[in-house]
Amino acid sequence: MTARRFAASVLVALAAPAGGQELEPRAYAPNPKGATFALLAYTRTSGEVVFDPSLPFEDVNADVNAGTFLAGHTLGLLGRSASAAVSMPYVWGSMEGNVAEQFRSITRSGLGDLRARFAMNLVGGPALDVREFAARRLRTTLGTSLVVVAPTGQYDPAKLVNIGANRWAFKPELGLSHPTGHWYLEAYAGAWLFTANDDFFGGRRREQDPLGSFQGHVAYVFRPRLWLSADATYYTGGRTTVNGVRNADTQSNSRVGLTFSLPVGRRSSIKVAWATGFTTRIGGDFDTVGVAWQTLWLPEAR
Numbered sequence: 001m002t003a004r005r006f007a008a009s010v011l012v013a014l015a016a017p018a019g020g021q022e023l024e025p026r027a028y029a030p031n032p033k034g035a036t037f038a039l040l041a042y043t044r045t046s047g048e049v050v051f052d053p054s055l056p057f058e059d060v061n062a063d064v065n066a067g068t069f070l071a072g073h074t075l076g077l078l079g080r081s082a083s084a085a086v087s088m089p090y091v092w093g094s095m096e097g098n099v100a101e102q103f104r105s106i107t108r109s110g111l112g113d114l115r116a117r118f119a120m121n122l123v124g125g126p127a128l129d130v131r132e133f134a135a136r137r138l139r140t141t142l143g144t145s146l147v148v149v150a151p152t153g154q155y156d157p158a159k160l161v162n163i164g165a166n167r168w169a170f171k172p173e174l175g176l177s178h179p180t181g182h183w184y185l186e187a188y189a190g191a192w193l194f195t196a197n198d199d200f201f202g203g204r205r206r207e208q209d210p211l212g213s214f215q216g217h218v219a220y221v222f223r224p225r226l227w228l229s230a231d232a233t234y235y236t237g238g239r240t241t242v243n244g245v246r247n248a249d250t251q252s253n254s255r256v257g258l259t260f261s262l263p264v265g266r267r268s269s270i271k272v273a274w275a276t277g278f279t280t281r282i283g284g285d286f287d288t289v290g291v292a293w294q295t296l297w298l299p300e301a302r
Helices: 001-015 130-133
Strands: 038-051 057-077 080-099 102-111 113-124 139-150 169-180 183-194 197-200 203-210 209-225 226-237 240-242 249-265 270-279 283-297
Touching: 038 080, 183 226, 249 283
Parallel strands: none
Antiparallel strands: 038 057, 038 283, 057 080, 080 102, 080 113, 113 139, 139 169, 169 183, 183 209, 197 203, 203 240, 209 226, 226 249, 249 270, 270 283
């Protein structure tokens, strides 16, 4: 395996969706049916790219910014609480480092890949209207979701690093949430599944194995929309193959972080998040900070 091929297998992942690096507390929190929600978010991710030490890459760092708009709606499906949402990011950033003792740098900006998510509670989350939802008793819930990432982002096969991934990605997941007093204990388990990129750098075909993703969250809810969560994730797998040649780039990484949600007015909230790499074998050892504004429109109580 050449150093150039290995670099491509690692660097291409930086501009793609965060994948296993995501930390999403309260992702399966129930809402009354018929609610519409919107979110505007900004995130900044920066840090080192970790390579096999035998390869001639040193001091490689990336600095990536993203602004994201998301819109969604809650509904009842087969008597269960469900939701559907779609989001679109705009990404800009840079990467620099030494390749065989020669300094290199690049910049990129453009639309990222569109993402859609459908979630549904399977246990403990019946579909409720606003009045029923306000009077409900908290209970353990088990939910499931499917995230689909479409290849709509900016992509040029002549470039090693792109904003779009030029492939489809799917993430089925199960999420368990257990309330105890003001505390919520959450655990998610899922896997990213990828189609092949048939127009990878240099006109090659790039494939990627499934990437397992596991999250744990401990949240304390002071009152609705005012909460603090300690977060952790571990992700493993994702080994790539380029033109039939397997790369030594299996990931086995973990991250930790904090998320704080603050209510603003009657229906909006601001969420601030921080995360950092805890262990990194191959890939991005990044620090991430983000802020998001979210608003929720509820249907009139009947």
